[in-house]
Amino acid sequence: MKQSKLTKDQIQKLLLSVVGFIVLLYVYFTFFLGPLNRSRTSMLAKIDELQAKIGSSKSEITKASSLERQAGTATTRFADLQSLTPEGAPIAWFPPRVKTFFANHGIDRATARLESSAPFTEPELAGWIRYNWSIDVPQVDFASLGDSLAALENSEPLLAVTKLSIKASAELPQFQQATIAATATLMKR
Amino acid sequence: MPLHLNLLHEEILELRQRQRDPLKIGLSAMIAAGALMFGYYSWNAYQTLEIKSRLSIVQRDWAKVEPRVTAAQKRAAELRRTVDTTKVLDTMIDNRFFWAPFLEKLSRCVAPNAQLTSFDGTADETKGVTVSIEGLSAGREPRAEAEELRHLLGEQLGKNYKDVKVEFKTLEDLDTMANLGGANLPMARFVLNVEFNPFEAAKPAAPARMRKSKDEAKQAD
Numbered sequence: 001m002k003q004s005k006l007t008k009d010q011i012q013k014l015l016l017s018v019v020g021f022i023v024l025l026y027v028y029f030t031f032f033l034g035p036l037n038r039s040r041t042s043m044l045a046k047i048d049e050l051q052a053k054i055g056s057s058k059s060e061i062t063k064a065s066s067l068e069r070q071a072g073t074a075t076t077r078f079a080d081l082q083s084l085t086p087e088g089a090p091i092a093w094f095p096p097r098v099k100t101f102f103a104n105h106g107i108d109r110a111t112a113r114l115e116s117s118a119p120f121t122e123p124e125l126a127g128w129i130r131y132n133w134s135i136d137v138p139q140v141d142f143a144s145l146g147d148s149l150a151a152l153e154n155s156e157p158l159l160a161v162t163k164l165s166i167k168a169s170a171e172l173p174q175f176q177q178a179t180i181a182a183t184a185t186l187m188k189r
Numbered sequence: 190m191p192l193h194l195n196l197l198h199e200e201i202l203e204l205r206q207r208q209r210d211p212l213k214i215g216l217s218a219m220i221a222a223g224a225l226m227f228g229y230y231s232w233n234a235y236q237t238l239e240i241k242s243r244l245s246i247v248q249r250d251w252a253k254v255e256p257r258v259t260a261a262q263k264r265a266a267e268l269r270r271t272v273d274t275t276k277v278l279d280t281m282i283d284n285r286f287f288w289a290p291f292l293e294k295l296s297r298c299v300a301p302n303a304q305l306t307s308f309d310g311t312a313d314e315t316k317g318v319t320v321s322i323e324g325l326s327a328g329r330e331p332r333a334e335a336e337e338l339r340h341l342l343g344e345q346l347g348k349n350y351k352d353v354k355v356e357f358k359t360l361e362d363l364d365t366m367a368n369l370g371g372a373n374l375p376m377a378r379f380v381l382n383v384e385f386n387p388f389e390a391a392k393p394a395a396p397a398r399m400r401k402s403k404d405e406a407k408q409a410d
Contacts, residue, residue: 010211017215024219028226033233040237043244050247057258064261064268071268074275081278124270124277142296150289158278160285166308185281 084158085187090114090131094184098135101155105148110137115181127188132162135180139169145178158185286312286387290349295322298341302327302334302369317352317386324379327367331377335360339381350385358382 006014086093095112102110115132137145145166153161163181195201207213288310299305307323326334335357343355358380366373 006211010209013210013212014215017211017219020215021219021222024223024226028230032230033226036230036233036237040233040240043237043240047240047244047247050244050251053258054247054251054254057254057261060258060265061261064265067265067268071272074272075268077279078271078275081275122277124273127274128278142292146289146292146296149292150287153285153287153289157282157285160281160312161288162312164288164308164310168304168306185278 081158082187084156085189087189089189090117090184090186094131094133098133101152102137102148105144105151107137107140107144107148109139110135112136120185125185128185129188131184131186133182133184135182137178137180139172139175140178141175142166145176149180156184159183284314284388286318288312291318291320291346294345294349295342298338298345299324300326300334300338302367302374303338312387314388317384317388318350320381320383321358322381322383324381325363325367325376326379327369327374327376329374331362331375332360335377335379338379342381342383346383346385350387353385354383356382 091114094114098112099110102108112133112135115134117129117131119129120126140148149161149164152159160183161180162183163179165179167177169175169177291310295305295308303324303326305322305324308320310318310320312318324335324338326332326338328334339355339357343353346353346355360377360379363376363378365376367376368374
């Protein structure tokens with residue numbers, strides 16, 4: 001049998017070849033195939049993400065259009081409620097409005113003054129403010145007061161009477177003196 | 190047997206050694222592996238380019254859809270806010286206490302021989318409605334007249350409101366007499382405390398004027 005014995009020079013060359021091969025593999029995987037695979041993986045992930053977004057966006061658009069249809073009543077109602085707050089500071093328009101309202105119901109000398117105002121704590125009412133008013137009606141008969149109060153409660157849906165005080169008038173027994181504490185929910189302007 | 194003389198022995202040995210040169214073999218192996226690796230890399234690069242072109246198509250699609258989606262999302266959020274706000278406002282409107290029907294009931298409970306001199310009422314969504322009514326009653330039994338008012342008021346309010354409590358805070362005879370129909374009758378002064386919860390029970394029917402105005406509003410819509 002023929003013995004093939006490697007010389008020292010051959011062993012050195014063999015080792016050099018092995019090292020060269022390892023270096024080649026390292027360079028190949030680290031600087032060529034690795035970045036390529038990474039970029040491919042990231043692109044695939046991005047494609048998946050965008051496709052999911054596109055898929056969900058279609059349902060989102062459908063949902064929005066169906067919500068638009070469903071919210072039709074609420075939108076109209078909201079617009080109606082918004083229109084109850086005129087432009088300008090409430091202190092400027094609310095007292096004259098109350099005065100005119102009671103005058104139209106045959107009650108003179110009704111005055112309204114602002115007691116306090118505060119924002120709502122509910123997040124849904126972030127664009128609204130609660131105004132507390134005191135309405136003094138110095139001379140009124142019980143029936144007219146009841147009648148006008150009914151009209152006020154019904155014509156101003158965002159106005160809630162929280163306190164009502166009626167006292168008999170000392171000078172004119174047929175009349176009473178009324179004080180109405182009311183809370184008005186008004187839009188921030 | 191003929192004798193063969195190999196005169197090129199050294200040259201052949203040298204050639205064999207050259208062929209068996211590990212560096213040469215290694216280089217050949219490396220070149221082969223490199224070619225394989227290059228092929229694999231090219232295949233991967235081709236696939237990556239294909240993916241890149243797919244990505245650019247998807248990105249173009251998304252660029253087309255995105256503004257519409259953003260607008261739809263914005264609009265949906267706005268609508269949801271509107272719906273929520275309207276719900277809360279409607280709840281507030283529905284939970285209001287209407288004083289006019291209460292005053293109407295009260296006025297119907299007061300007999301001609303009784304007179305109310307003071308009325309103080311507070312409506313609170315959590316505590317309910319509390320009213321203090323001060324008045325005078327006259328009759329042969331002025332206390333019984335006041336009790337009649339208390340009883341009738343409790344009965345009437347019980348029809349529409351929950352947890353109705355009508356109690357006397359004070360009820361006292363007065364020294365002064367009232368002249369009713371030419372007869373002098375003794376008088377009593379009373380203070381009634383009325384408590385009830387209007388926010389859970391069925392609400393009293395809205396006054397006729399309100400119904401009319403609401404109907405008009407609906408018609409206008």
